[in-house]
Amino acid sequence: xxxxxxxxxASFSSDWLFPTSKSRAVxxxxxxxxxxxxxxxxxxxxxxxxxxxxxxxxxxxLGGFLRGAxxxxxx
Numbered sequence: 001x002x003x004x005x006x007x008x009x010a011s012f013s014s015d016w017l018f019p020t021s022k023s024r025a026v027x028x029x030x031x032x033x034x035x036x037x038x039x040x041x042x043x044x045x046x047x048x049x050x051x052x053x054x055x056x057x058x059x060x061x062l063g064g065f066l067r068g069a070x071x072x073x074x075x
Contacts, residue, residue, distance in 0.1 A: 006036045006072075008065040010051075010058055013041055017048040038065050 007030055011023040020041050030037045040061040044050045051058065 006065075006069055007038070008062065009037065009039045010061060011039070011041045012044040012046070012048070012050040012055075012058075014044045014046060015048045015050065 009023050009027055011018070011020040013020060023039065023041075027037050027039045038061075040057075042050070042055060042057045042061070044055065046053060
């Protein structure tokens with residue numbers, strides 16, 4: 001992986017189209033390649049379209065990842 005490349009993966013527990021097991025497989029592959037990966041599974045009952053809704057847990061996790069990336073980049 002390129003220096004400084006960081007990845008954020010989020011999964012919703014009720015997503016039938018992209019289940020958490022598939023996201024975890026991507027995380028394992030990225031880890032095996034030496035990538036810096038952040039992963040979170042959000043408990044949900046709204047299915048695949050949850051990412052389109054106002055989900056506080058998702059926004060908090062993504063915000064934390066972006067803040068950490070900005071701090072590391074000193075922006």
